[in-house]
Amino acid sequence: MYNSYELNESVRRALDQYSQSMIKIAFTYLKNIADAEEVAQDVFLAYLQKRPVFESSEHEKAWLIRTTINKSKNMLKTGWFKSRNPVPEDLSYLPKEENEVLQAVLALDKKYRIPIHLHYYEGYSIQEIAAIMRTKSATVGTWLARGRLILKEKIGGLEDEKISL
Amino acid sequence: MKKSVYKSAMSRVKTSENFEEATYRKLMSEMEKTTPSKINDQKERVRMNTAKKRTITGWSIGIAACAVLSVSLIATNQTAPKLPGQPPTTITQPPISGKVAVNIDGVITEVSADGKSFKVGDLWVQVTDQTKLGSNEPTATAPSEELLQKEFKVGNIVSGYTSQDVGSGKVTADVIYNNMAPAKEEASAPPVTGKAMVNIDGQITEVSADGKSFKVGDLWVTVTDDTLLGIPGPTAAEPSEELLQKEFKVGNIVSGYTSEDLSTGKVNATRIYNNMAPQQ
Numbered sequence: 001m002y003n004s005y006e007l008n009e010s011v012r013r014a015l016d017q018y019s020q021s022m023i024k025i026a027f028t029y030l031k032n033i034a035d036a037e038e039v040a041q042d043v044f045l046a047y048l049q050k051r052p053v054f055e056s057s058e059h060e061k062a063w064l065i066r067t068t069i070n071k072s073k074n075m076l077k078t079g080w081f082k083s084r085n086p087v088p089e090d091l092s093y094l095p096k097e098e099n100e101v102l103q104a105v106l107a108l109d110k111k112y113r114i115p116i117h118l119h120y121y122e123g124y125s126i127q128e129i130a131a132i133m134r135t136k137s138a139t140v141g142t143w144l145a146r147g148r149l150i151l152k153e154k155i156g157g158l159e160d161e162k163i164s165l
Numbered sequence: 166m167k168k169s170v171y172k173s174a175m176s177r178v179k180t181s182e183n184f185e186e187a188t189y190r191k192l193m194s195e196m197e198k199t200t201p202s203k204i205n206d207q208k209e210r211v212r213m214n215t216a217k218k219r220t221i222t223g224w225s226i227g228i229a230a231c232a233v234l235s236v237s238l239i240a241t242n243q244t245a246p247k248l249p250g251q252p253p254t255t256i257t258q259p260p261i262s263g264k265v266a267v268n269i270d271g272v273i274t275e276v277s278a279d280g281k282s283f284k285v286g287d288l289w290v291q292v293t294d295q296t297k298l299g300s301n302e303p304t305a306t307a308p309s310e311e312l313l314q315k316e317f318k319v320g321n322i323v324s325g326y327t328s329q330d331v332g333s334g335k336v337t338a339d340v341i342y343n344n345m346a347p348a349k350e351e352a353s354a355p356p357v358t359g360k361a362m363v364n365i366d367g368q369i370t371e372v373s374a375d376g377k378s379f380k381v382g383d384l385w386v387t388v389t390d391d392t393l394l395g396i397p398g399p400t401a402a403e404p405s406e407e408l409l410q411k412e413f414k415v416g417n418i419v420s421g422y423t424s425e426d427l428s429t430g431k432v433n434a435t436r437i438y439n440n441m442a443p444q445q
């Protein structure tokens with residue numbers, strides 16, 4: 001259990017260390033920065049209210065990522081989110097190549113987007129992704145392979161790039 | 166797809182500059198709103214809500230009960246006889262504006278020559294053709310002649326109300342509920358018949374030679390054939406020999422009662438519950 005000072009400190013530290021990762025994961029899901037930031041705030045609120053106890057900083061990060069994914073899914077299911085027709089996030093400020101890659105990933109089905117993001121951005125292995133997403137490693141491997149194949153067809157890629165297990 | 170390109174692209178995606186600070190402030194304000202005991206204990210929150218609901222329900226029931234009691238008290242007082250010596254009561258000054266009903270309630274001290282006006286306290290009350298006699302409430306019973314006599318007499322107890330200004334000292338009654346003779350002293354006197362029961366309870370200090378009488382304190386108690394033994398009642402167990410011994414002995418603890426006068430110092434027991442040896 002935390003006292004209020006420890007809680008404040010742990011929240012502030014988590015904000016410093018993980019908020020960007022969480023926003024990016026939510027963005028990968030929702031394709032909108034404002035929504036992604038809202039989800040991230042909700043996750044930190046849950047963190048404050050539930051006061052989970054973690055074994056390590058990796059455990060803490062995995063919990064935050066998992067909660068971000070769940071809350072992003074929940075937001076996608078809400079009626080108001082489905083009913084609206086938002087303007088696509090303006091990523092024109094990115095260099096051309098980066099913009100193309102990012103748009104290609106965001107265009108993937110969401111079941112491929114998240115493993116791709118967790119692997120290429122966060123650097124998680126298949127087993128780690130499987131643990132976070134609470135699914136089988138083989139399934140994650142399949143999602144990654146299919147996602148990469150689609151991306152390769154769209155924008156090309158490094159065929160010899162290995163994915164760590 | 167090059168890993169570095171995607172990572173670089175995602176790293177460049179712009180987010181709110183003050184996200185961390187704004188989030189931290191929001192979290193702290195949320196934390197202040199919810200006390201520590203409430204943050205992580207949903208059950209407590211439910212309990213508190215339930216307790217509030219119970220409190221509200223309790224107050225509602227209490228207020229409703231008070232209202233019912235008030236109504237019933239008013240209804241009772243309208244028909245209940247007043248003691249002759251009780252001073253007449255009238256409500257204090259009515260408000261400046263609006264029309265209010267002022268109770269007329271008390272003993273008639275004076276009656277006019279025509280018998281249509283009477284004095285209660287300092288107030289002269291006139292009864293006209295417009296004055297309603299008896300209660301006009303839907304559930305009220307028809308007034309009896311005893312409770313609503315036709316003639317107003319000195320000493321009668323009257324109750325009713327007027328909507329006129331009592332400050333003038335003379336009003337016309339809107340309604341007269343009761344006009345009844347005061348209750349007679351005999352009627353209120355307590356009954357003189359009846360029998361009182363007196364407990365017999367204590368330790369036997371002396372036993373008569375025939376063993377049918379014993380002394381408890383200063384009282385000699387005789388057990389006759391009419392004396393009932395044991396504890397009555399459908400749920401009472403049969404008296405055991407241990408608790409209700411056949412023989413009265415010095416030192417035994419007895420309990421029971423008598424309906425006879427104790428002042429003689431000697432009574433017959435009406436019932437003996439227990440007659441048991443003292444605990445060692």
